[in-house]
Amino acid sequence: MRSVPTIDLTIGALLEERRVRSVFQPIVDLSTRTVMGLEALARGPAGTTLEFPDRLFAAASEAGRLGELDMLCFERAMESVLVAPVAPPLLFANSEPGVMDRPRSPWLMDLFAARPPFRTILEYTERALPTVPGSMLRLARTVQVDGNGIALDDVGVDPMSLAFLPILEPEVIKIDMSVIRDPDTEHSRTVAAVVRTEAARTGAVVIAEGIETEEHLATALRLGARWGQGWLFGRPGPIENVRHFDPAGAEMLRGSRPGFHQPMGTPFEVATRSRPARQRVPGDVEAGLIRLRETAIDHDCAVVVVSHPGLAGLLQGLAAPGRAVVLLDQPVGGEFVAAVVGPGFGYAMCARDSAMVTVDDLPTAAAVSRVLLSHTA
Incomplete structure (x- = not known):
C-alpha cells in the first residue's frame, strides 16, 4: 500500500535539482531463475507528491516537460549502473513514445560512444507504434548503431501491437501481465500464438510481465515466454540488492542490426x-x-x-x-x-x-x- 505523501514538490523543482532516483527489478530466466538483467524504474523523492511514476509523468506532461523528465530518468538509471558493485549484462530502460526524437544529452552521447560494459534495451509501449511510427524506426536505427536493442512493452493490451511486430522486429517482446493473468481467453491465445510465431521467425526473446505466483510462472512458460519478471522473483529496489547475474544474458539476445530499420533506397x-x-x-x-x-x-x-x-x-x-x-x-x-x-x-x-x-x-x-x-x- 502506498504511503500518503506529506511533502509537496513541483515538477520544475524536481527537474532542476535532478531529484529522480532509479529502482531496479530483476529479469530472470524462467527455467533456471538466474538473473539475466535489470529493468530500471523511475521514482521521485520518497514521501513527496511526485514519488510514484503515475503522478510524476502526469505532472511533467501537463507542464510540457515530458522530454526533460524522460531524459533525466534514463541518465539517472545509467549513473546508478555505472557505480553499481556489479553491473548487469542487460539494462532495460523505459522511454516515452512522445519524445523519441528528442536529442540525447552530451553525457549520454559520450557514454554510448565509449561502449559501456552492458547492453541497453530501450522499452517502448505499443502506444508508440500507430502514433509515431517514423520516430520509432529512426530511434531503433540509432539504438542498433550503438549496439543496443529495442523491447516492445505491454504486448497484448492493444491488438495494434501485433500488427506492427513484423515491421519493428524488436529484440525483446514483453507480454503484458493481463495475458498471464487471464490466459484462456480468445484474445490471450491469439496474442500468445502471434508472439511465439514472431519470436521463432526473428529470434526475439519473449518476456512475461507481472509474474507473482508459481501458477503465473507455469502459465508464462506454457505461453512461450523464456524470461520473466514480477514479485515472485523480486520487487523493485536498490541496484545493490542484485549481485549475481548470468553473464551470458546479453549474448542470448539477437545481435544489433544497424540499418535494418531504415533500408537504403526507395x-x-x-x-x-x-x-x-x-x-x-x-x-x-x-x-x-x-x-x-x-x-x-x-x-x-x-x-x-x-x-x-x-x-x-x-x-x-x-x-x-x-x-x-x-x-x-x-x-x-x-x-x-x-x-x-x-x-x-x-x-x-x-x-x-x-x-x-x-x-x-x-x-x-x-x-x-x-x-x-x-x-x-
Whole structure:
C-alpha cells in the first residue's frame, strides 16, 4: 500500500535539482531463475507528491516537460549502473513514445560512444507504434548503431501491437501481465500464438510481465515466454540488492542490426532486390490494389501503408481496432506504393514509370513498409 505523501514538490523543482532516483527489478530466466538483467524504474523523492511514476509523468506532461523528465530518468538509471558493485549484462530502460526524437544529452552521447560494459534495451509501449511510427524506426536505427536493442512493452493490451511486430522486429517482446493473468481467453491465445510465431521467425526473446505466483510462472512458460519478471522473483529496489547475474544474458539476445530499420533506397528499389520488376500493363496497378485491400480485410491485425494521396480511396473502410492505416502526404521517389503487413503475412505493390513489382513475402513487404513509414512523423 502506498504511503500518503506529506511533502509537496513541483515538477520544475524536481527537474532542476535532478531529484529522480532509479529502482531496479530483476529479469530472470524462467527455467533456471538466474538473473539475466535489470529493468530500471523511475521514482521521485520518497514521501513527496511526485514519488510514484503515475503522478510524476502526469505532472511533467501537463507542464510540457515530458522530454526533460524522460531524459533525466534514463541518465539517472545509467549513473546508478555505472557505480553499481556489479553491473548487469542487460539494462532495460523505459522511454516515452512522445519524445523519441528528442536529442540525447552530451553525457549520454559520450557514454554510448565509449561502449559501456552492458547492453541497453530501450522499452517502448505499443502506444508508440500507430502514433509515431517514423520516430520509432529512426530511434531503433540509432539504438542498433550503438549496439543496443529495442523491447516492445505491454504486448497484448492493444491488438495494434501485433500488427506492427513484423515491421519493428524488436529484440525483446514483453507480454503484458493481463495475458498471464487471464490466459484462456480468445484474445490471450491469439496474442500468445502471434508472439511465439514472431519470436521463432526473428529470434526475439519473449518476456512475461507481472509474474507473482508459481501458477503465473507455469502459465508464462506454457505461453512461450523464456524470461520473466514480477514479485515472485523480486520487487523493485536498490541496484545493490542484485549481485549475481548470468553473464551470458546479453549474448542470448539477437545481435544489433544497424540499418535494418531504415533500408537504403526507395520502396521500388527495396522490392526489386528480392524480385525483378516487369513491364507494367493496363490494369496492373488496379489489380495490385484490389489484392492488397482484400489481404487487409482478411486479417484482423494489419498495417496498411500507402505512399500516394491519389490512392486514398483504397483506404476507405479499412480502419479497425487492430488495423492501422497510414497515408503519406506525398510520394516517395515518385513511386506508387502500397503495402500491407501483419503477423505471418505481407504484400506490397511498387510501380515506377512503366515498371512494376509485387512481393508477397513478409520480410520484403515489411522492408518496403519501413521505407514508407520512415517518411512519417
